[in-house]
Amino acid sequence: MSSLPRILLVEDNPGDVELLRQAFEDGQYRVEIIAAQDGRRALRLIEEAASSDTALYGIFVLDLNVPIINGAELLTRIKSDPRLRSIPTVVLTSSTSPSDRNLSERLQASAFLVKPQSAGDYAAIARMLWSHIERPS
Numbered sequence: 293m294s295s296l297p298r299i300l301l302v303e304d305n306p307g308d309v310e311l312l313r314q315a316f317e318d319g320q321y322r323v324e325i326i327a328a329q330d331g332r333r334a335l336r337l338i339e340e341a342a343s344s345d346t347a348l349y350g351i352f353v354l355d356l357n358v359p360i361i362n363g364a365e366l367l368t369r370i371k372s373d374p375r376l377r378s379i380p381t382v383v384l385t386s387s388t389s390p391s392d393r394n395l396s397e398r399l400q401a402s403a404f405l406v407k408p409q410s411a412g413d414y415a416a417i418a419r420m421l422w423s424h425i426e427r428p429s
Contacts, residue, residue: 296324297350297425298341302334302366303327303384304358308407312353312384315414321422323350331361335369342375350426352381354401356392367399380424384417 303309309327316323326349328334334354341348352370356363363383370376380402385392388406396404402424408414 296322298347299323299325299421299425300334300337300349300352301325301327302331302352302354302358302363304329304355308355311411311414312418314411315418316422319415319418319422321418323422323425330359331363331366333360334366335361338370338376348375349379351421351424352376352379353384353421354381356383356385356387356396364395364399367396367401371400379426382421382424 301309301312303312309325313325316325326337328337334352338349354363354366358366361369363385367381367383370379370381377400381400382403382405383392383396383401384405384407386407393404403420405417405420408417
């Protein structure tokens, strides 16, 4: 079993997944990133981890605009589950809407981050996520 911190990244844009993976690698942050393209797949991955010997995730990173079950609904479900609510949950979205920010705060997101415009700016995102991640003991 991996002793690396695990990130569940809920993101339907493969380019954004790759940019974040690269930022962690470039920053020499050793993590295992598990990507889900929609909220239903994310819930399945969470349930699989919770019902096995696999370590739960050290952080959830959610885009608000993913298919099937959107990020806000997924955030609601995570924060209502006693096994998951203490895990840092960060919204990483392209939305700059104050209502999306307010909704995320109301739903108890640990942070609300707007996706960077350039690939190089993902380094700051990786650094911030690394500071919030729960590491296996």
